[in-house]
Amino acid sequence: MFKKKFGQNFLINDTLTDQIIELENIKNKNILEIGPGNLALTKKIIQKKPKNFFALEIDNDLVVKHQNFEHAQHIINKDALKIDEYKLFNKKKFSIISNLPFNISAQLLIKWLKIQNKYNCIENMILMFQKELAERIIADINTKKYGRISILSSAFFKIEKKLEIGKKNFYPIPNVDTVVLKFTALKKNKIKDENFHKLEKITQIFFNERRKINTKKINKIFTQDQINKWKLYNYFKKRPENLSRDTYYFFTSIL
Known part of the structure; x- marks a missing residue:
């Protein structure tokens, strides 16, 4: 059965x-x-x-x-x-x-x-x-x-x-x-082991509302200093699906 x-x-x-x-x-x-x-x-x-x-x-x-x-x-x-x-x-x-x-x-x-x-x-x-x-x-x-x-x-x-x-x-x-x-x-993981939970959090925030542009999401996750330092405003008008995997891995390294 x-x-x-x-x-x-x-x-x-x-x-x-x-x-x-x-x-x-x-x-x-x-x-x-x-x-x-x-x-x-x-x-x-x-x-x-x-x-x-x-x-x-x-x-x-x-x-x-x-x-x-x-x-x-x-x-x-x-x-x-x-x-x-x-x-x-x-x-x-x-x-x-x-x-x-x-x-x-x-x-x-x-x-x-x-x-x-x-x-x-x-x-x-x-x-x-x-x-x-x-x-x-x-x-x-x-x-x-x-x-x-x-x-x-x-x-x-x-x-x-x-x-x-x-x-x-x-x-x-x-x-x-x-x-x-x-x-x-992979011979080398794309993220550091301590950053896995960050990647989970970041991708959850971004893809929970995947059709909306990224402005509010980036402002929710990062400080204004981080946004300015890393020029994250370049991603504001894009949607979550327009950001590469490496971009999300990069986000975990600066959070």
């Missing part, structure tokens, strides 16, 4: 599963999966011989169902939003491969961005999102979908669209298509 509350939509196309697995070098790497579900990805990950592998499954019924699976010891009955991945891998670097539960995919991504900001412990992420969210994550400046999630994500990762998967490749069939994105850790 599939449980809507856990955002369960299981990938049933074996060819697509192979394509997803090939996006990451798994052998001798630490690999994390969220929501192993029907084990479509799980089995193929294990075949590639990772150094350490854990699959987090919140649905106890699925954990029980898979208890006779020969690698059942790798499936942990835990909530992915509450576990400490950094400690799970003994403070070693790891990668994530997952068909994310739709209902918490954005929350998980933000959680992992915060982990990367603090520890720089994630090497790569191969993640499947609902198409609309994926498009917001990779959206660029001067587009309607460009916003907080793309700015926050790009502070730590290079993000590439790899696969677009139609909804009929899942069971039960979801209402939307999905997209697989590859996140590759």
Whole structure:
């Protein structure tokens, strides 16, 4: 029985599963999966011989169902939003491969961005999102979908669209298509670790009213001295979507 509350939509196309697995070098790497579900990805990950592998499954019924699976010891009955991945891998670097539960995919991504900001412990992420969210994550400046999630994500990762998967490749069939994105850790983060909360605050203020020009927003965040010193009045007549990612990262450094 599939449980809507856990955002369960299981990938049933074996060819697509192979394509997803090939996006990451798994052998001798630490690999994390969220929501192993029907084990479509799980089995193929294990075949590639990772150094350490854990699959987090919140649905106890699925954990029980898979208890006779020969690698059942790798499936942990835990909530992915509450576990400490950094400690799970003994403070070693790891990668994530997952068909994310739709209902918490954005929350998980933000959680992992915060982990990367603090520890720089994630090497790569191969993640499947609902198409609309994926498009917001990779959206660029001067587009309607460009916003907080793309700015926050790009502070730590290079993000590439790899696969677009139609909804009929899942069971039960979801209402939307999905997209697989590859996140590759930057050699150097775009912001200092102590500035992540500033970036969250700044982007929230700017994009809460994304159609309005930036004058009031800049005056709300910065002092008049800061505005004058850094010539922030040059951004007054623009809208939030007209400012580059680097501009927002710059804002965190002067706040």
